[in-house]
Amino acid sequence: MEHNDNFWWYITLRGPAGLEDVLSSAAESTGCLGSTVTNEGDAVDLQVYYRANQDLGEWLKMLQPYLEPWREIEIKDMGRVENRAWNTEWMDAFPPLNVGEKLVVMAPWHAGKEDPGRLPIFIYPGSAFGTGYHQSTQAVLTLMERWLKPGDVVADIGCGTAILSIAALKMGAERAYARDLDPSVVHEAVRNTLELNGIAEEKLDIAVGDLLKGFEHKVDLLLANILYEPNLAMLPDVAGALNPGGRAIFSGLVVEEGEKFKEKLAENGLRLVDEVRLDDWCGLAVARL
8 A cells, every 4th residue: 555644544442441551552562653542431542543554454463462461452443534633733742852861852843942961862743652752662761871882782672663773873872773573664764763863774774573583683782662471572582682791671561560570580691780660661671690
């Protein structure tokens, strides 16, 4: 299907109140454009928006695996929506966002409005959701400030919009390898975002990949802002992907999952070195034993 900006697809997810972050994280993992939340008594609806560059059924196929662990979540509705008025409202809803001590995530029309001393990570409005405004992403960026060193080689597993790779390169990483199950992540929008942030395209190697399966590179910093189950599935392969002195940062974990995840580190040759908690979400930085 050809790219179409006249309308967007939407899929409405319904779950019990309190699962807003779970719904948002699932949507973010599929590379959605954005979402709106509506609370209805004990339930919450998340309407997720997707580009019309492929059939709605293809987006649905990508979303369903992230929903399978959550039987309480159902697909309430789906269809198409004209994008113009909603897009304007959405753009206004994403002001510059300070992250950690040194970063600010911002859309290009806010350029120049950042606080002095903060490094701007620019995003296009079409990719604003899930590229800094979700707590799990903010947790990774905060830990990256502390643990990324100039010249590092980085892996970004489950990269989505590749914002973590782009942030790493802008913070001084030498090269980033970004991998995602979704073939749609390898598209023009990522190249445009690289250009917007002044990063040479050859510094980012982005490709389709399933966690660390077939990943043959050694890296200094591994980033994984994905859900608990894929993080856990990848854990046995992490130490082997790190250079001596290498670190890994995991997020996409609610606090309770983070506690369980920490219990699995030692048996996989890793130890906890840092942690960030933002609301119900946590980010964990680990190193090899």
